[in-house]
Amino acid sequence: MPHYCTLIPGDGIGPEVAQAAVRAVEATGVDICWRRAELNEAIILEAGKTLPQYLLDSLEETKIGLKGPVTTPVATGFQSVNVALRKALDLFANVRPVKALPGIKTRFADVRIDMVIFRENTEDLYSGLEHEIVKDVVTSLKVITRTASMRIARYAFEYAKRNDRKTIVAIHKANIMKLADGLFIRCCREVSQQFPEIAYKELIVDNASMQLVMRPETFDVLLLPNLYGDIVSDLAAGLVGGLGIVPGANMGETHAVFEAVHGSAPDIAGQGKANPTALMLSAVMMLRHMAEVDAARKLENAVESVYREGKHLTRDVGGDSTTAGFTDAVLRTIRG
Numbered sequence: 103m104p105h106y107c108t109l110i111p112g113d114g115i116g117p118e119v120a121q122a123a124v125r126a127v128e129a130t131g132v133d134i135c136w137r138r139a140e141l142n143e144a145i146i147l148e149a150g151k152t153l154p155q156y157l158l159d160s161l162e163e164t165k166i167g168l169k170g171p172v173t174t175p176v177a178t179g180f181q182s183v184n185v186a187l188r189k190a191l192d193l194f195a196n197v198r199p200v201k202a203l204p205g206i207k208t209r210f211a212d213v214r215i216d217m218v219i220f221r222e223n224t225e226d227l228y229s230g231l232e233h234e235i236v237k238d239v240v241t242s243l244k245v246i247t248r249t250a251s252m253r254i255a256r257y258a259f260e261y262a263k264r265n266d267r268k269t270i271v272a273i274h275k276a277n278i279m280k281l282a283d284g285l286f287i288r289c290c291r292e293v294s295q296q297f298p299e300i301a302y303k304e305l306i307v308d309n310a311s312m313q314l315v316m317r318p319e320t321f322d323v324l325l326l327p328n329l330y331g332d333i334v335s336d337l338a339a340g341l342v343g344g345l346g347i348v349p350g351a352n353m354g355e356t357h358a359v360f361e362a363v364h365g366s367a368p369d370i371a372g373q374g375k376a377n378p379t380a381l382m383l384s385a386v387m388m389l390r391h392m393a394e395v396d397a398a399r400k401l402e403n404a405v406e407s408v409y410r411e412g413k414h415l416t417r418d419v420g421g422d423s424t425t426a427g428f429t430d431a432v433l434r435t436i437r438g
């Protein structure tokens with residue numbers, strides 16, 4: 103039986119990195135039947151709604167998606183399709199492993215960085231509840247619930263236990279948002295008591311940002327509400343070589359959508375400059391989710407081997423290769 107997967111190439115650099123990831127997944131020999139679902143600004147504007155029905159129908163059938171980024175207009179236009187998709191499918195946990203790749207030259211090359219970020223994915227300031235109450239006065243509602251906070255905390259602790267992670271740090275601003283972040287942190291504390299084998303700490307988000315830059319090697323698992331999780335993910339990506347290499351997964355009870363941390367990168371779209379590593383490593387997470395452990399290992403080892411060799415890297419990580427050049431090198435390595 104093949105695996106069925108909804109492939110959402112997205113826009114900007116999305117189609118380029120999606121094509122690269124599909125080629126890499128297929129080279130592992132795993133049997134996947136892709137259901138391609140286009141999603142971009144033109145389609146959204148034409149459909150007049152954020153999520154076209156065919157996309158939701160496809161994900162309903164496959165339960166698994168591999169997604170490229172989709173552009174969201176800034177300060178005007180339609181709601182973020184990325185946020186809408188996570189809410190529609192209740193993809194409550196955003197999981198982002200941040201790990202240095204072998205041989206990559208970064209400012210922190212001599213430091214061992216290996217952390218996993220758990221970002222709550224359905225609420226917080228991403229509720230989309232904004233109002234202009236009178237002219238030039240706007241409110242934006244930050245929604246934090248016990249249900250969502252307990253769920254993401256449990257997910258992070260269970261992951262830590264399964265994967266032999268030692269420490270979880272919950273990141274918050276409960277000194278200022280005493281009710282909202284206060285509830286989040288109380289839920290994290292409550293869940294932590296059920297996992298005595300995992301050390302539990304808390305950091306205020308501004309201090310956490312500094313500690314991440316000063317001592318990134320001391321972080322193991324990070325647990326954050328939605329907005330801080332979004333910002334800290336990009337910061338952490340910067341520590342290991344940038345957005346081109348950090349993968350991610352949006353996990354729900356019934357559905358899972360795998361996508362890189364990065365956006366549609368309009369500044370380099372269509373130029374063959376995009377680094378497909380992040381989406382390839384997201385596909386590695388997807389293969390593990392499908393229990394295709396050998397295929398996952400093959401692809402992950404091939405990516406690491408191309409980095410170790412250092413001859414076919416894209417510009418963002420110091421090389422001069424194109425998206426296709428890097429992808430060809432990964433494929434050659436997989437095929438031995």
Ligand code: NAD
Pocket residue numbers: 115119170171172173174175176184345346347361362363364365366367368369370375376377378380418
């Ligand atoms: P971005 O992540 O697209 O780009 C930030 C910088 O990183 C750019 O300089 C870009 O060239 C570089 N970069 C990103 N990915 C790269 C890759 N794979 N290889 C090489 N360089 C890469 O962030 P942005 O410019 O702030 O956002 C652009 C658009 O993407 C916005 O509309 C935003 O809303 C959207 N976005 C979508 C998602 C998603 O679909 N999940 C996530 C984040 C942002």
